[in-house]
Amino acid sequence: MLDAADVVVxxxxxxxxxxxxxxxxxxxxxxxxxxxxxxxxxxxxxxTRNLRLAHDAPTSVLTDSYSxxxxxxxxxxxxxxxxxxxxxxxxxxxxxxxxxxxxxxxxRFQPSLSGTLNLERTNAFFLGGGKALINAxxxxxxxxxxxxxxxxxxxxxxxxxxxxxxxxxxxxEQTFDIACRAVVAASGGFQxxxxxxREAWGERVxxxxxxxxxxxxxxxxxxxxTQGCAMLGDDTQGHMVAIDGRAPKYDGGIATRLDxxxxxxxxxxQGQRFYDEGEDFWPKRYAIWGRLVAxxxxxxxxxxxxxxxxxxxxxxxxxxxxxDTLADLAQQMGLDxxxxxxxxxxxxAACQPGAFDPDRLDGRATQGLSPNKTNWARPISEPPFxxxxxxxxxxxxxxxxxxxxxxxxxxxxxxxxxxxxxxxxIMAGNxxxxxxxxxxxxxxxxxxxxxxxxxxxxxG
Amino acid sequence: MAETTQxxxxxxxxxxxxxxxxxxxxxxxxxxxxxRIMQICNAxxxxxxxxxxxxxxxxxxxxxxxxxxxxxxxxxxxxGCYYACQYAEPHEFKVNVPQTFNExxxxxxxxxxxxxxxxxxxxxxxxxxxxxxxxxxxxVFIGSALLNDLPGxxxxxxxxxxxxxxxxxxxxxxxxxxxxxxLFAMGMGGWAFWARGAAVSQPATLRxxxxxxxxxxxxxxxxxxxxxxxxxxxxxxxxxHSERFSMQRxxxxxxxxxxxxxxxxxxxxxxxxxxxxxWEAPHAYLSLPVIFGTVGGVLLxxxxxxxxxxxxxxxTSLRSPALWGMETGFIALLFLTSLTGLLLxxxxxxxxxxxxxxxxxxxxxxxxxxxxxSKMVHGVYRFLALLRFHRNTPR
Numbered sequence: 121m122l123d124a125a126d127v128v129v130x131x132x133x134x135x136x137x138x139x140x141x142x143x144x145x146x147x148x149x150x151x152x153x154x155x156x157x158x159x160x161x162x163x164x165x166x167x168t169r170n171l172r173l174a175h176d177a178p179t180s181v182l183t184d185s186y187s188x189x190x191x192x193x194x195x196x197x198x199x200x201x202x203x204x205x206x207x208x209x210x211x212x213x214x215x216x217x218x219x220x221x222x223x224x225x226x227x228r229f230q231p232s233l234s235g236t237l238n239l240e241r242t243n244a245f246f247l248g249g250g251k252a253l254i255n256a257x258x259x260x261x262x263x264x265x266x267x268x269x270x271x272x273x274x275x276x277x278x279x280x281x282x283x284x285x286x287x288x289x290x291x292x293e294q295t296f297d298i299a300c301r302a303v304v305a306a307s308g309g310f311q312x313x314x315x316x317x318r319e320a321w322g323e324r325v326x327x328x329x330x331x332x333x334x335x336x337x338x339x340x341x342x343x344x345x346t347q348g349c350a351m352l353g354d355d356t357q358g359h360m361v362a363i364d365g366r367a368p369k370y371d372g373g374i375a376t377r378l379d380x381x382x383x384x385x386x387x388x389x390q391g392q393r394f395y396d397e398g399e400d401f402w403p404k405r406y407a408i409w410g411r412l413v414a415x416x417x418x419x420x421x422x423x424x425x426x427x428x429x430x431x432x433x434x435x436x437x438x439x440x441x442x443x444d445t446l447a448d449l450a451q452q453m454g455l456d457x458x459x460x461x462x463x464x465x466x467x468x469a470a471c472q473p474g475a476f477d478p479d480r481l482d483g484r485a486t487q488g489l490s491p492n493k494t495n496w497a498r499p500i501s502e503p504p505f506x507x508x509x510x511x512x513x514x515x516x517x518x519x520x521x522x523x524x525x526x527x528x529x530x531x532x533x534x535x536x537x538x539x540x541x542x543x544x545x546i547m548a549g550n551x552x553x554x555x556x557x558x559x560x561x562x563x564x565x566x567x568x569x570x571x572x573x574x575x576x577x578x579x580g
Numbered sequence: 581m582a583e584t585t586q587x588x589x590x591x592x593x594x595x596x597x598x599x600x601x602x603x604x605x606x607x608x609x610x611x612x613x614x615x616r617i618m619q620i621c622n623a624x625x626x627x628x629x630x631x632x633x634x635x636x637x638x639x640x641x642x643x644x645x646x647x648x649x650x651x652x653x654x655x656x657x658x659x660g661c662y663y664a665c666q667y668a669e670p671h672e673f674k675v676n677v678p679q680t681f682n683e684x685x686x687x688x689x690x691x692x693x694x695x696x697x698x699x700x701x702x703x704x705x706x707x708x709x710x711x712x713x714x715x716x717x718x719x720v721f722i723g724s725a726l727l728n729d730l731p732g733x734x735x736x737x738x739x740x741x742x743x744x745x746x747x748x749x750x751x752x753x754x755x756x757x758x759x760x761x762x763l764f765a766m767g768m769g770g771w772a773f774w775a776r777g778a779a780v781s782q783p784a785t786l787r788x789x790x791x792x793x794x795x796x797x798x799x800x801x802x803x804x805x806x807x808x809x810x811x812x813x814x815x816x817x818x819x820x821h822s823e824r825f826s827m828q829r830x831x832x833x834x835x836x837x838x839x840x841x842x843x844x845x846x847x848x849x850x851x852x853x854x855x856x857x858x859w860e861a862p863h864a865y866l867s868l869p870v871i872f873g874t875v876g877g878v879l880l881x882x883x884x885x886x887x888x889x890x891x892x893x894x895x896t897s898l899r900s901p902a903l904w905g906m907e908t909g910f911i912a913l914l915f916l917t918s919l920t921g922l923l924l925x926x927x928x929x930x931x932x933x934x935x936x937x938x939x940x941x942x943x944x945x946x947x948x949x950x951x952x953x954s955k956m957v958h959g960v961y962r963f964l965a966l967l968r969f970h971r972n973t974p975r
Contacts, residue, residue: 159670166666169626228814230629247814248664249626255663255823368673373666375623375673435641437623 121291122267124299125151127576128287130274130340131306132156133163134250134562135544137257138569139304139576140266141225146577150266151298153289155273155307156335160371162254163308164332164516164545164561167373169250170232170243171566172559173215180219181229183241188212191242195557202553210525211551214567219244222566226256243559249374250562276343277303282531283538302539302576305529306569309517309545310338311358312370317514320355327419329363331513334370341519341546349537350522350530352549357518359556360410365420365509366438378508379433381409382496383478384423385467386510388416391450391459393467397423398495400481402433407556414512421510422453424464426502432478440506449505468499516561520549527572539579541572610684611645614652617675618643620667630660631810632969633677639973649691650777652684653958654965656810658818658829659898669897679898686903689957692776694768701953702906713949714916718942721746725934733934740862740928742937748854748861751941758948765952770960777968797970804966805959808833821893829890836883836914842876843918862928874925880918884911910955917943 127143129136132154140152154161173179174188191212195203219229228247232240239245246253261268271291278286278297286297310316312334317325345351367376379402386397395412399405413421424446443449446464450457470486476498485494521529521542528536529547544565551564618637621627628634633655640647659678667673690699725733725745737744804810808830811818817827850869853859863870888911920940927936951957 228629228816230814245629247629248660249624249666251666252626252660252664259824368671371666371671373624374626375620375667377623431641435619435622437620439619 121269121272121289121296122151122298123296125149125267126301127151127304127573128153128274128298128300128302129304129306129573130287131163131304131308131544131546132161132268132270133306133308133544133565134165134168134253134257135546135565135569135572136163136304136306137254137261138566139306139541139543139573140261141257141264142570142573143304143577144261144264144266144573146574148301148577151300152261152266152268153272153274153287154268154270155337156270156333158270160333160335161258161270162251162333163336165565166249166251166254167332167371168246168253168562169374170239170245170559171215171218171562172243172557173218173563174212175216175219179244181231181244186242188216191215194242195552195560198555198557199553200555202555204550207523207525208551211564211567214570215563218563218566221570222253226260227253228256239558273337274307274340277305277340277347277540279347279540281538282535282540284540300539302541302579304527304569304572304576305340305344305521305540305542305546306544306565306572307340307546308333308336308338309358309519310336310341310355311514311517312336313338316342316355321358324414324419327511328360328414329365329367329372329376329511329513330370331361331363331367331372331376331515332370336545338517338519341521344521344529344540348531349540350532350534352520352522353518353553355517355519357554359407359515359518360414360512361406361515362409362413362421362510363513364436364438365511367511367513372513375437376513377406377434378423378436378510380423380425380429380436380508381405381510383429383432383498384425384508385464385493385500387422387424387455387460387463389418389420389422389455391456391463393463393489393491396491396494398485398493398497400495409510410512413510419512422455422460423508423510424449424460424500425506426500427504427506428498428502430506436508440508442504442506444503444505446500446505449507453507453509464500467493467497468501471497471499515556516545516548518549518553520547520553523547523550523568525571526575527568528575539576541576543568543572610680610687611648613680614648614684615643617677617680618648618651620673620675621661621677624667626666627661627664629814630664631656631658631813632804632966632973633681634661635973636969646777648684649688649773650965650968652681652688653773653961654810654969655681655685656808656818656962657682658811658813659820660813660818660825662898663819663823676897679900682903683900685958685961686900686906688773689769689961692769692772692961693953694765694772698765698953701950711912713946714913714939714942717945717949718939721938721941722935725938734931735934736929736931737933738929740933742924742928742933743861745934745937746941755941755945755948758945759951762948762951766957766960769952769957770964773961774964774968777964794971797967800970801963801967804970805963810966820890821895828886832883832886832890834883835879836887839876839879839881839883839918840914842872843880843921844876846870846873846876870925873921877918877922877925880914881922884915884918887911888915906955913943913947913950913954917947 126148127150129140129152140150144150174186174191175182176185195208229244230247232245273290275288275290277284284303286299287303289296311330364376364378381397382402384397388394441452446461447457450460470489472487474484476484481495484497486492486497523529523542524536527541527543529540529542530536548561548564552560622637633651657678661677665675667675690702693699811830816825820826820829846869920943924936924940
């Protein structure tokens, strides 16, 4: 373990690596601290698959063009104004230059994946996904002399006013102080910290699944808040989607998504419907369903389809429950068969004739139900019947360090830190304070990682 | 999407579900493991850009034994998907496509072996099989040479005329039938693979009449085979032994394959010389058969030695200990065949020529004998899998 470095980067995901690579290229000695062991390094970045890039003309993997203005409009739509316009525009404008830089640091791209409609224009996909990107950055970082420590958790920054002098870390039960000229906090949110999550979200969070790494403990986020840095958002804000309820508690990642809801009847544990399953296409509704399921008793939902709908959505990671009768299916899934069959019968009776078309909002709605299903409402009648269990899956938390355009961590009096910088999920709330835009998190991490690395090397 | 196509898509899927339920293999077999893993991969799909396996996989929702055999033989073991996998160990999903497919592939070669009772040859220790066989053959040849002319066997022949020791006719009479049998047996295995796969592996997403016509598919499959496109990732190579990409394995396989083909060309031109022009061996160093054989032999030595070296560097998690013998035995056999061939050429005017000839021909004959029950068959099944891929998968 080094006892000093020009730049200490806290974290081991995309933003941390971009910061480390940039600081190293600017001539600084760089120490990167990854809390996770090597074989699960990379934070939530290893579960990602693309980033959203503005571009004026087609690139090797992006079609057509995507202007900064259009990108900004998309951002405003999902965040409903919860964004800092100057920082947002800075990120979006800088996104135009990212692809060549990433390629020069070993990242490979591929055409957009199947089943990801409408992203081929806006999002560049990493060949092999986020873990391959992480592998490439680590290999490049090793080659260029970035010092990397695994299983090394940063505990606190020692501050002298607004100046960080040392980072206290723990590795293999031992505690060290590392002197630094500048520090980059790129250690993500706190969704991997069960204690903090329960404190903020209540006991129901025990029934939530965390889609990403268990190593996002939010230690430095909390440390800097405690030491008085300016914050954005609050602890209770997080991005959730409805995912397969049989997924592992952590690190379920992309494969645990379930796209069955629009073609399903979804019941709660009492066997009652609670929301319009056919309101819109799934990509526009999965986040809403995360919250909806979180509000149900025991934070669980039961999606039921019949044989006709099985092939209409992406295959699931676990085989569905399957039975020839609804009663049997209910029993397998732990639902009261009587309540469940009653709900399905009422639903079936409320279905109306009409054309069923999974590829558009077909307007085939139920009548007289509360709530009605407003599209794709077709009776659940053809055995075998299939069932999936839904749980809320937490993608990330929004609580952020406030930063300025140089990635400096801000203080409540609106003055920046001398040498404390932040990048990635730990400051993403400055730009994406609410909602979610596919691929924007990685764009923020790459842009601000590079800014933080450059600034830390030059001005630390 | 039109209602009819939608309907067909569902019909296909239901048939597959039923087929799968009827033939569900017991747990803990390579099939069961491959089935479990493909279900996870099919819900993720991050690896679509690495090779043909994943675009092929997305055409199915359920994976029966024949579909899995097809995918396993389509897999080139490049390991791109392993090092990129967020679900690899220590993740509880324990996804390991290359190792699982490696084992399933080996099992499929047993299943398709002809004649059927020879399947057990795959399960045996490859190194032992090859070496014992090589020695046996060498002894046979030494014996026959000794019987013919004992002092002559240990003499030097100024012109290196090995046919003075083993006449051309004897060589052809022994090697010819063995080689033809090997080709036939491999053909029967390939035929069984193709026929069994064709019956059930019609992908759900393929529209009626959507098959790519024969010739372009054949040309694409040939191109993929000859260029090893599937070992090139997206142009940067594959993962030989770490997260880093390299072209080593692809280039070493090229050396091995093209070296082998050059040796084959040497034999072919030699045969042509003999029968068409009456030019009898031994040929001059700068004659076509000798140039082909020399360059081919050197390439084979480099390729096989390099592949063996890479194999030694393979991470434990990607190894299949039970297959080690078969995999290394075949590499060793190719290496020794070409090495003894080169030695024979350069020492053909010395007194060691007779012995070297016997040893070399022993290896050659062994190679021919074990060909249909060695790793060589991967070429047959891989090519057919690529052909199926290009026929079934829309570009």
